[in-house]
Amino acid sequence: MPTTIAPLHSFEFFTDSVYDARWSPVHPALFAAVDSESKLTLWNINVDTEAPVTVISVPTPDGHGLNKVRWHADGRKLAVGSSNGAVFVYDIGELGSPRIDEWTLLQRTLAELQATARLRETPSTN
Secondary structure, eight states, X not given: OOOOOOOSOOOXXXXXXXXXXXXXXXXXXXXXXXXXXXXXXXXXXXXXXXXXXXXXXXXXXXXXXEEEEEEOTTSSEEEEXXXXXXXXXXXXGGGGSOOTTHHHHHXXXXXXXXXXXXXXXXXXXX
């Protein structure tokens, strides 16, 4: 019997195409996403799974969207690129530095997401 792979959670905050998303190399619960509306969105799923911790509107030339995001190895800086060749580098400071308990919090967050996903998969008995 093949294994069914289902998402734990869907981040449906975005109103247009998401072109890239990357986990922080040092913070277990932090990821960045870029979209066609030229927004850099940072999520810390230990803080909230329904809303990002910050959204940065990037002033791209000619209103081109962002299509790439890459983290620096220190997790405090990232670069985003647009389809017209512009690259922007951001220093997110302490937001990129994990607290000591982030791994423990992430385990709790993932357990909650798994429980919710199981509830969605369980057929109703009406």
